[in-house]
Amino acid sequence: MKANPIAVLLVGLLAVAAAMPARAHGPLFSPAPETIFKGGTEVTLGFHTAKTTGGGDREKEYEVFVGAEYGLTADWEIGIEVPYAWKKSNGLDANGVGDIVLDTKYQFWRRDLPGAQYKAAVFFKTKLPTGDDGGQPRIGSGSTDVIGGLATGYESRRWYWFVSGVYRVNTEGAGGLEKGDRQFLNVVGGVRPVLTEYDEPDTVVMLEVNWERAGRDDLNGAGLADTGGWELFLSPVVWWTYRQVAIRGGVQFPIAEGLNGNQATSDYRARIEFIYHF
Amino acid sequence: MHRVLRTTAFALSLFLLPVIAFAAPAQYQLRVDGLACPFCAYGIEKELNRTDGVESIRIDINAGTVTVTMAEGATMTEAEAARIVEDAGFTLGGFEEVRAQASTKPE
Structure with a gap:
């Protein structure tokens, strides 16, 4: 059975869009306004999985x-x-290096208070067509896409909140397919249940609400009916940190959707990251 | 003989006490605004440990303070502390020089 390239690409694009790196205790499935300290290096090793079904497809x-x-x-x-x-x-399998993403973020506003911090940042990303786009399913989209957005938030000893908006411009990729541009809006709340000391393990729980909208895809100049639309996710996230080490994980559950035509919808997405600050 | 020795030792200790007190390392307390989580606070530990003359630091995350103990003879100015805290992504809200070792202070 032939794979549906649109559904496969949808999963891939969503996975890359979800890969918003964050500093400190930012959201997992959406961008954060945090930046790492001057001269600091953050290395992340992560695992992500996603499943979509519907419209005769299973990815x-x-x-x-x-x-x-x-x-x-x-x-x-x-x-x-x-x-x-x-x-x-x-029924088809493929694996390989995916599309590499380069990013930059500038925190243009910060207000520091005793035990609390407000901040806002602008960020840009470029997704390069480095993944294999010749096989089935495609590992890369074959397109160079640009992602930009704004994120703001508040962090205190006890409470967190974040709000962000992202716009993604997709260009024509493999097979003449141009994915529709995408928009993301995110609202996040979080709490630290127990206030620990600096040299003790620390836990923070968050709940994200992620709204995503995609324009219709275009294949060789013709719009595709069964593409585009919106999905809404509820995403619980847990952070565990100890000094410069962090582990965070979460799951995105779809709670509403308005996708066009007959197409695969998200069943879930899950993500876990191990982060180390040098 | 013993009395002479005791008197000499006492006189010597009176002479040395101010010297010991003078040699005690400087210690500063920085109030760091924006310090909200231990994971973020690691940046300030890293920036301070890169600074020449810093011997040790102690972070009190709930009080929002960082206590910096300098190596013998080293000092830190408020401007230096402000720059270090800024590089870590925070704002210096207060800077106070404190005694390093109370036990070495002359009565």
């Missing part, structure tokens, strides 16, 4: 990725993320 993806961020100043960081993906689509 599953597993992805391992390595990311690194470097603080040029306390407000400005640059980074890279290299994924390796395994994809299953309607």
Whole structure:
């Protein structure tokens, strides 16, 4: 059975869009305004999986990725993320290095208070067409895409909140397919149940609400009916940290959708990351 | 003989006490605004440990303070502390020089 390239690409694009690196206790499935300290390096080893079904398709993806961020100043960081993906689509399998993402973030506003911090940042990413886009299912999209957005938030000893908006411009990729541009809106709340000391393990729990909308895809100049629309996710996230080490994980559950036509919808997405600050 | 020795030792200790007190390392307490979580606070530990003359630091995350103990003879200015805290992504809210070792202070 032939894989549905649209559904496969949808999973891949969502996975990359979800790969928003964060500093400190930022959200997992959406961008955060944090930047790493000047001269600091953050290395992330992560695992991501996603499953979509419907419209006669069944797709599953597993992805391992390595990311690194470097603080040029306390407000400005640059980074890279290299994924390796395994994809299953309607009985077909493929694996390989995925699309590499380069990113930069600038924290343009910060207000520090005793035990609390407000901040806001702008960020840009470029997804390069480095993944194999010739096989089935496709590991890479074959397109160079640009992602930009704004994130703001508040962090205190007890409470957290974040709000962000992201716009993704997709270009024509493999097989003449141009994915529709995507928009993301995110609202996040979090709490630290127990206030620990600096040299003790620390736990924070968060709940994200992630809204995603995609425009219709375009194949060789013609719009595709069964593409585009929106999905809404509820995403519990847990952070565990000890000094410069962090482990965080979460699951995105779809709670509503308004996808166009007959297409695969998300069943779930899960992600776990191991983060180390040098 | 013993009395002479005791008197000499006492006189010597009176002479040395101010010297010991003078040689005690400087210690500063920095109030760091924006310090909200241990994972973020690691940046300030890293920045301070890179600084010449810093011997040790103690972070009190709930009080929002960082106590910095300098190596013998080393000092830190408020401007230096402000720059270090800024590089870590926070704001220096207060800077106070404190005694390093109370037990070495002359009465």
